[in-house]
Amino acid sequence: MNTQNNRRIVVLGNGMAGYKFCEKLIAKQLGSAIPFTLTVFGEEPRIAYDRVHLSAYFAGKTADDLALAPESWYTDNNIQLYLSDPVIAIDRDRKEVRSHHGHVVPYDYLIFATGSSAFVPQIPGVDKDGVFVYRTLEDLDLIRTYATKARHGAVLGGGLLGLEAANALLDLGLEAAHVVEFAPRLMPRQIDAAGSAILQRRLEDLGLQIHLNKSTQQLTGDGVINGMQFADGSLLSIDMLVISAGIRPRDELAKRSGLDVHPRGGIVVDNFLQTSDPAIFAIGECALVHSMIYGLVAPAYDMADVVAARLTGTEREFQPFDMSTKLKLIGVDVASFGDAFAEGDDCRTVCYENKAKGVYKRINISADGTTLLGGILVGDAAEYNQLLQVCKNKTILPPDPEDLILGNRGGEDVPGAGVMSLPDEALICSCEAVTKAQLCHEIGENGQTTIDALKKSTKACTGCGGCTPMVKDLIQAVQKQQGVYVRNVLCEHFDYTRQELLDLAKINQLTTYGAVLDTLGKGDGCEVCKPAVASILASLWNENILEKDRAPIQDSNDRYLANLQRGGTYSVVPRIPGGEITPDKLIAIGQVAKQYGLYTKITGGQRIDLFGAHVGDLPAIWEQLIAAGFESGHAYGKALRTVKSCVGTTWCRFGVQDSVSFAIEIENRYKGIRAPHKFKSGVSGCVRECAEAQSKDFGIIATDKGWNLYVGGNGGAKPQHAHLLVSDVDKATCVKLIDRFLMFYIKTADPLMRTATWINKMEGGITYLKAVVVEDSLGIAAELEGEMDALIANYSCEWKAVVESPALRQRFTHFVNAPTLKDPTVQFAPMRDQIQAQDWIR
Amino acid sequence: MTTTETITWHVACQTADVPADGGACALINGRQIAIFHLARRNEWYATDNQCPHRQQMILSRGMTGSVGDEPKVACPFHKKAFSLKTGACLSGDDYQIDTFAVRIENGMVYIGLPA
Numbered sequence: 001m002n003t004q005n006n007r008r009i010v011v012l013g014n015g016m017a018g019y020k021f022c023e024k025l026i027a028k029q030l031g032s033a034i035p036f037t038l039t040v041f042g043e044e045p046r047i048a049y050d051r052v053h054l055s056a057y058f059a060g061k062t063a064d065d066l067a068l069a070p071e072s073w074y075t076d077n078n079i080q081l082y083l084s085d086p087v088i089a090i091d092r093d094r095k096e097v098r099s100h101h102g103h104v105v106p107y108d109y110l111i112f113a114t115g116s117s118a119f120v121p122q123i124p125g126v127d128k129d130g131v132f133v134y135r136t137l138e139d140l141d142l143i144r145t146y147a148t149k150a151r152h153g154a155v156l157g158g159g160l161l162g163l164e165a166a167n168a169l170l171d172l173g174l175e176a177a178h179v180v181e182f183a184p185r186l187m188p189r190q191i192d193a194a195g196s197a198i199l200q201r202r203l204e205d206l207g208l209q210i211h212l213n214k215s216t217q218q219l220t221g222d223g224v225i226n227g228m229q230f231a232d233g234s235l236l237s238i239d240m241l242v243i244s245a246g247i248r249p250r251d252e253l254a255k256r257s258g259l260d261v262h263p264r265g266g267i268v269v270d271n272f273l274q275t276s277d278p279a280i281f282a283i284g285e286c287a288l289v290h291s292m293i294y295g296l297v298a299p300a301y302d303m304a305d306v307v308a309a310r311l312t313g314t315e316r317e318f319q320p321f322d323m324s325t326k327l328k329l330i331g332v333d334v335a336s337f338g339d340a341f342a343e344g345d346d347c348r349t350v351c352y353e354n355k356a357k358g359v360y361k362r363i364n365i366s367a368d369g370t371t372l373l374g375g376i377l378v379g380d381a382a383e384y385n386q387l388l389q390v391c392k393n394k395t396i397l398p399p400d401p402e403d404l405i406l407g408n409r410g411g412e413d414v415p416g417a418g419v420m421s422l423p424d425e426a427l428i429c430s431c432e433a434v435t436k437a438q439l440c441h442e443i444g445e446n447g448q449t450t451i452d453a454l455k456k457s458t459k460a461c462t463g464c465g466g467c468t469p470m471v472k473d474l475i476q477a478v479q480k481q482q483g484v485y486v487r488n489v490l491c492e493h494f495d496y497t498r499q500e501l502l503d504l505a506k507i508n509q510l511t512t513y514g515a516v517l518d519t520l521g522k523g524d525g526c527e528v529c530k531p532a533v534a535s536i537l538a539s540l541w542n543e544n545i546l547e548k549d550r551a552p553i554q555d556s557n558d559r560y561l562a563n564l565q566r567g568g569t570y571s572v573v574p575r576i577p578g579g580e581i582t583p584d585k586l587i588a589i590g591q592v593a594k595q596y597g598l599y600t601k602i603t604g605g606q607r608i609d610l611f612g613a614h615v616g617d618l619p620a621i622w623e624q625l626i627a628a629g630f631e632s633g634h635a636y637g638k639a640l641r642t643v644k645s646c647v648g649t650t651w652c653r654f655g656v657q658d659s660v661s662f663a664i665e666i667e668n669r670y671k672g673i674r675a676p677h678k679f680k681s682g683v684s685g686c687v688r689e690c691a692e693a694q695s696k697d698f699g700i701i702a703t704d705k706g707w708n709l710y711v712g713g714n715g716g717a718k719p720q721h722a723h724l725l726v727s728d729v730d731k732a733t734c735v736k737l738i739d740r741f742l743m744f745y746i747k748t749a750d751p752l753m754r755t756a757t758w759i760n761k762m763e764g765g766i767t768y769l770k771a772v773v774v775e776d777s778l779g780i781a782a783e784l785e786g787e788m789d790a791l792i793a794n795y796s797c798e799w800k801a802v803v804e805s806p807a808l809r810q811r812f813t814h815f816v817n818a819p820t821l822k823d824p825t826v827q828f829a830p831m832r833d834q835i836q837a838q839d840w841i842r
Numbered sequence: 843m844t845t846t847e848t849i850t851w852h853v854a855c856q857t858a859d860v861p862a863d864g865g866a867c868a869l870i871n872g873r874q875i876a877i878f879h880l881a882r883r884n885e886w887y888a889t890d891n892q893c894p895h896r897q898q899m900i901l902s903r904g905m906t907g908s909v910g911d912e913p914k915v916a917c918p919f920h921k922k923a924f925s926l927k928t929g930a931c932l933s934g935d936d937y938q939i940d941t942f943a944v945r946i947e948n949g950m951v952y953i954g955l956p957a
Contacts, residue, residue, distance in 0.1 A: 492909070513863075514882070524863070524882055526907035527916035527923070552864030552906065556918030559903065564918055568900050814899075816855045816866040816877075825874075825899045840896040 006108035007036045009311070010097055012087050012253070014042025016051055017284025017300040018113035019068050024308035026077050036311070038079045039105050041097070043086035043114075044136060047071055052297050052464055055164045057140050058171050060694070060710070060724045066137070080105075090257040092277055109311060112267055112275070112282035113304075114250035116293075120243050121156075125219030130240045134165040143242060147172040150240040154178035154228060156216060158186040160327065160334075162244035166208050167330040169242070173705065173728060178209045178236060180216060180228065190325060190336040194353060195378040198360040202332045202379060205358075211236070249286045249293055262288045271317040273307050281307045290320050297464055298430045299323075305433070322392060322430065326377075326384045326466050331767070332358070333381035338374025338391040339364060347373060350402045354379075361405040363387065370396055372404070385470040389422050419473045420481070428470055431463025439471060443478040450475070490751070491528040494521045498676065499748050502536045511541055513553045531555040532751040535638055538674035539746045542794040544801050545637075545674075546808055557636035560812065561799055562618055566837035567826050570618060571611040572598070573635035574625050575671060578645040578663035578683070579606025588628030592621055599834040605642030605680065607633060612835055614822045619809045622799045631671070632799040638752075639674045640681070643667035644692065648685030648702065657702030659685035662731065666700070669735065670742065672795045673788075676749040676758075679742070694722045697755040698738055703727065707734045711741055712766070714756035723759065723766040726774055736785060740773045743784040849943060849954035854888075857949050865915065867891050867902035868953065875942060875953055876902035878926060880913055887926035888942040888953050893917040895937060 009025070011018045022038055029035055042048070049066040057066060074081045082099060089098045096106040118133035120126055130150070132143050147153070153169040155162045158181030169177040179186075185196030186203075200210050215231040219241065227237045249266040260268040260276040266288025273281045273289065283303035285295055294300065299321035306318045324337030342364035343349070352361040359379035366373055372391040377384055383405060390397070390404070397404070424437035442448040442457050454471060455461050461468045489495050496504065501520065510516045516533050517525055525533075530553035538545055545554055546561070557563050562570035574589065589608055593600045596617055598610040613621055622632075635641060643666045646652065648659030663683040670681075682693035683700045693699025699710040705728040713722030726737060749758040762768055771777035802808045813819040827838035854868040854877055862881035867874055874891035891899050896919060904915040906926075913926040923932040924939050931937035943954035 493907075517882075523910075524880060524906070524908035524913065526909065526914070527905040527921055530905055530907065549862060552861050555905075556903070559918075564900075564903075566898075568898055811861070814867060815869045815874075816859045817868045817870075821869065823874075823899055840898065 007034055008108045009036050009038050010105055010107040011040045011111045011113055013113035013115055014040050014048045015115045016297055017304055019048035020301045021111055021304035021308055024305050028308050028312040040079055041082045041085055041087045041099055045084045055168055058168045063137055110280045112286050113284050114286045116247035116249050116285040119246040119248045121245055123216050128219055128221055128225040130225040132242045134242050134244050146240055152176045152238045153240045154180055154238045155242045155244055156180050157244035163329050165242045165244050170207055180211045180214045182215055184213050191376050195360045195376045198358055198378045202358045206330055251286055266293050273303055273318055283307055294321055301431050324388050326381050335377040335381040335384040337388045340374045340376050342373045352405055363405055365401050389426050393423055393426055420477045429460035429467040432459040434458045434460040439474050440478050443475055490532055491526055493523045493525050493529045498751050505536055506540050512548045514549050535674055542791045544798050561636055563636045566840055569826055570613045571609050572613055572621055573607055573609050573633035574630035575633040576607040577667040578643055578660050580660055592624050596621055606644050616813050619803055619812050623803045626800055631797040638677050640670040641678050644682040646685050646690035652685055655685035656704045657685055659683040659702055673791050675746045677752050677754045706730050709734050709737055712756045712759040714754055720756045737773055739788040740781050740784045743788045848957040850957045851952045851954050854951045854953045857951055863906055865902040874899050878906050886944040888944045890939040895922045
């Protein structure tokens with residue numbers, strides 16, 4: 001096939017399948033002399049994005065976050081991409097397509113990846129305002145806008161997507177979210193009646209209202225929807241409806257072009273994904289293969305691979321695909337695998353139901369008890385990956401197969417459990433077809449021991465993400481096999497992690513470095529453990545960091561309570577809470593700067609930095625600043641820096657809350673609290689987010705009902721948006737949750753680990769953090785709040801203490817034998833109307 | 843071969859002027875000398891105050907400690923560490939700082955500089 005004449009490929013559709021086809025094709029033709037020319041037509045205005053995690057868009061992910069590749073990826077790979085420009089006609093004789101905007105492109109091969117649209121049943125009234133589908137980011141934007149004025153919402157359809165949509169309605173602040181399902185149970189395609197009952201109870205606890213066996217007869221309202229009328233005569237009053245009743249393959253263009261299309265929808269293809277025209281293929285949700293539409297991402301990716309392989313010279317058939325799924329629905333695990341509904345003489349079923357905990361598990365075993373046929377897990381799907389592998393690989397079951405779902409209840413360990421017992425060819429990541437052997441090789445031979453590294457080298461975990469826990473297990477198991485024991489100890493002087501050291505210092509009531517080293521360490525310490533212990537002691541007791549033996553263990557900046565700059569001088573940042581400052585205080589800062597010849601600059605955190613201070617001048621500078629009403633800004637500390645604020649309702653015509661006052665309150669509450677690393681905050685008075693709160697370690701955004709609290713944002717080298725922790729809470733709740741969040745961070749993070757990395761590395765991530773901080777799953781919330789209260793109660797301005805203590809003041813000199821002499825090597829150079837540090841030798 | 847070097851002892855400061863397990867800088871004959879008191883080991887050291895990496899007069903404000911049994915100081919700017927015994931850079935760079943003899947007598951710190 002590889003002649004110059006058949007290298008032109010046109011892809012119709014820029015969804016997940018279309019994108020994956022391009023990616024696979026490019027990878028497979030690497031090094032080929034005559035590359036394909038690829039043209040992609042997409043109907044949506046955006047580049048391909050992750051539709052599986054569409055709901056994450058409501059949880060704060062942006063369209064960019066969800067994008068499968070940056071726009072530059074297309075240009076880098078010479079792909080001609082037309083967005084908002086669907087193909088409207090195909091001339092199969094001339095082999096060319098014509099797009100909506102009139103582009104005519106010839107092809108040798110044409111790939112349909114047009115996906116599907118939402119199926120909208122013909123119920124009278126579906127054309128009313130306030131009726132939506134849940135399919136694209138544009139749909140979500142429309143829903144979000146409409147939701148601001150709606151109070152009662154419903155979702156038609158109790159399948160996976162419908163339940164996600166219902167949860168989204170709750171998250172958007174609707175008072176009530178109803179789920180209306182025609183079938184007698186939820187998720188009828190995945191779980192059985194008993195599993196559905198457990199799921200229903202869990203979802204009702206979370207605030208969803210579930211209506212089963214409901215046949216909708218019409219949607220009522222005058223132009224705008226106001227209710228649903230059911231066949232049983234009942235009525236549900238709502239002001240918005242999201243329809244999620246299944247999908248319809250986008251086959252209309254194929255049909256118009258004379259390709260074989262199934263009467264019930266779908267472009268008919270053979271096992272090679274070839275349509276009735278040999279130059280045309282169809283992949284993903286628009287294709288009907290094995291007489292069915294595969295509505296999952298993994299088979300779509302495999303179809304892309306089959307066609308890409310074919311065009312690059314490797315023929316393989318698309319095999320019937322395993323439709324096992326595991327998902328977390330609003331925090332509730334739901335999984336089904338293999339033959340989930342197996343019944344009859346050839347099958348024995350083991351069920352476990354715990355109504356109190358909301359857990360249901362069912363496994364179907366072959367009549368001879370040797371193989372696992374399939375099963376269902378609701379409420380706790382921890383064993384899913386293991387069971388799926390046992391099922392797929394037809395592993396011989398242990399004598400008591402119920403141990404697989406109930407755990408081993410005494411006796412020997414279950415053989416066959418544990419990820420290492422799987423055969424080498426076991427498919428761990430089905431989206432990208434990565435086997436256990438491949439992963440073990442990367443981990444063991446190439447030292448790829450993080451998920452991120454393995455994502456890069458194997459692409460595992462990059463699709464649905466469902467295999468991530470299993471890959472994590474593999475990393476640990478392979479390392480264990482190699483005799484590697486991973487433990488993050490501080491340094492050669494302490495055989496403890498930071499968290500262990502903090503707990504031990506607390507239990508032993510240690511307050512000095514000497515005592516910590518004597519009790520828990522060895523040697524003389526070093527520049528790694530000293531600042532770490534200094535931080536721990538400050539986080540435990542919040543005593544002045546320069547007293548007792550603690551001054552020499554502080555890091556460069558903390559040691560002199562100022563920021564060391566080029567040339568050996570320091571910069572000084574007084575606290576300006578929330579960025580609010582009076583004219584008198586501005587004048588005072590100006591006077592100090594003038595008197596000591598300091599360079600002044602506004603910082604990114606809405607304060608003023610004064611540069612070029614000699615170490616010996618620091619106490620006098622602070623004496624004047626303190627007299628003018630300033631306190632230390634802790635710009636030098638691994639502590640709260642600033643709480644940035646926008647002006648909020650006090651002046652802004654868009655503001656919905658008083659963000660400045662809240663920012664000042666927050667800054668004054670947490671000032672001086674030391675943590676494993678610096679932390680920043682911001683408070684925005686409305687959704688426009690002028691304070692950039694989502695880029696802070698914790699950020700607060702006003703809503704018209706209260707405040708949304710975000711955590712784990714970061715600027716810096718690896719910018720990261722914060723995760724939404726909780727929405728629409730009042731001030732007191734917000735502060736309480738920040739207390740818990742910060743204290744949990746302070747107690748458990750590694751040295752110099754920002755909150756973003758801490759959450760990224762946390763097992764369970766933001767979901768786990770939410771459970772601990774919001775739901776108090778560990779039962780430590782009261783303790784955390786108490787510890788934070790104690791730290792806050794112990795706050796005092798450390799610069800005030802230095803200014804008032806002759807002994808501490810005495811340490812601020814350059815020459816111990818000539819205290820009034822300044823370092824003569826310090827040089828400044830002119831810079832506009834001010835000074836800068838003399839450039840140093842490179 | 844043995845070389846002998848004549849040194850002259852200079853008074854630097856009182857022992858209490860140097861923080862325990864910390865450092866201080868003294869100006870002796872126009873030269874900036876960093877003095878370190880490793881109190882846990884009951885040892886005193888003196889070196890150049892200048893870090894050769896970016897030629898900053900700062901080592902006395904560095905953090906003391908040990909690697910194995912070797913006493914060291916780490917520069918506050920970029921954490922280059924130097925042996926207090928030999929002056930050799932311990933962070934893999936090709937730097938060397940001068941070290942000086944220290945004598946403690948009657949609560950006073952004396953530094954021996956080449957005559």
